Amino acid sequence: MPNTIRVAVSGAGAISEFHLKGWQAQDDVELVAISDPDLDRARARAAEFSIPQVFDDTEKMLDEVKPDAVDIITPVGTHATLVRMAADRSIHVKCQKPMTPTVAEAEELIGAVGDKVRFMVHENYRFRPHYAEVAQRVSNNEVGKVMAARLTVRSSSLNDYPGKTPFLLGRQPYLANFKRLLVFEILIHHLDALRSILGELEVVSAHLGQVNKALSGEDMALVTLRTIDGALVLIDANVSALGYPPLPTDRLEIMGDADTLVLDREKLFLMSREEPVTVHDLKANYQACFTGAVSAFVEGLRSGKTFPTDRMDNLKTLRLMEDIYRAAGVDI
Structure with missing residues (x-):
């Protein structure tokens, strides 16, 4: 270069x-x-x-x-x-x-x-500082062998009170016509982040639903996955949940045979101890993940190293996304 x-x-x-x-x-x-x-x-x-x-x-x-x-x-x-x-x-x-x-x-x-x-996909959730810290702490064996994980995703991104335009539809109105919506547009981020934390995953079951009937696609999902080592992973997502913030709020529990690591919105902590608790600035982290993805691309161009979200790696995330729709009985 x-x-x-x-x-x-x-x-x-x-x-x-x-x-x-x-x-x-x-x-x-x-x-x-x-x-x-x-x-x-x-x-x-x-x-x-x-x-x-x-x-x-x-x-x-x-x-x-x-x-x-x-x-x-x-x-x-x-x-x-x-x-x-x-x-x-x-x-x-x-x-x-x-x-x-x-x-x-x-x-x-x-x-x-x-x-x-060189060809990289801009998939940025794994670059969010809170998810990057979870991945590092799991890699550091703080929870021991991972036995299970649960991710809860909530927002009012695709639903609002009468007379108001939902946040995400105001920013990207074309999403209302997506027949594949929540998993394709939003949870695909979480799937990639989970892969970066837990390794490769396979879909066990999936159920999709709809709160906002004006949408063409799903805004609720219950998905069960399994890691290579057999740990069960549950994703419970609803992005038409009234009363929640317009941007998704996440709670992720990584349960191991030594401890449980919890990401609860901006806070990250081990269940076995009261301190220390890491508190992230989620607003700042939103920009940080974009900057992190761009930085990874520039670094990869200059060093020749494989991008973290290289096209071949991202293909695995796409396959997970499609497998969820198949498990839910949705035609691709």
């Missing part, structure tokens, strides 16, 4: 703010261009982040600017086309999750890209 990595960004939607702040935090990285079909939106982001060139077409941007890497922050249905476009021009890729709508499409895309370029 050159001393300064020149990066272009495809997509100027709401989530691009957090990507761009992540890029600004890097040393020797230059944001050289941004594209979006909505040129005014691209111009607004360019002005906010001092990006010199603006386009309404990603292909034109890649051809004219010739960046070293591109960050794809566009709807999932566009990912495969844009990734191929970049790979064909020898431009390294960081692509927002999910990589593609289905595992079959992801496998086809990975095969087409091959080793033309």
Whole structure:
């Protein structure tokens, strides 16, 4: 890689703010261009982040600017086309999750890209400082052998009181039409984080439900998984739970043969002792996970090491997501 990595960004939607702040935090990285079909939106982001060139077409941007890497922050249905476009021009890729709508499409895309370029999926939950600390403490054997785990996810992301627009639908209104919603759009993050903490998982059973009947997809899920060592993992999620905050709040219990480690929203502690308790700033951690993912991509480009969420690793998370839908009787 050159001393300064020149990066272009495809997509100027709401989530691009957090990507761009992540890029600004890097040393020797230059944001050289941004594209979006909505040129005014691209111009607004360019002005906010001092990006010199603006386009309404990603292909034109890649051809004219010739960046070293591109960050794809566009709807999932566009990912495969844009990734191929970049790979064909020898431009390294960081692509927002999910990589593609289905595992079959992801496998086809990975095969087409091959080793033309480095290719990382922006799956950021494992970079959240509280989840990274859980992974480190489990790795340090603080709970001993993991026997079971339970993750509870609650929010009002997809439901609100009459006359109000649910938070996530206000930010991403197209989600209302997703026939695969909670697992595909939200729990996929948690699945990847659990893989980083517990290792590979297999789906035992899954049940999906719906609170907000205006949605096309599910907003509730009960999923049972099993680790390679036989520990049972239960995910209990409801993101249309009135009274909860608009962003998901998580409680994760890792139960081992020596102790139980609990992440309860911002607090992380062992059940066997009153102290110490780690208290995380969840608002700060939200940006931190975007910055962490960008940092991992930059470090991987410079060192040649495999990205933590390399396309091959992320394929395993996609397969878990699809297996949950199959177990619940949903067609892929």
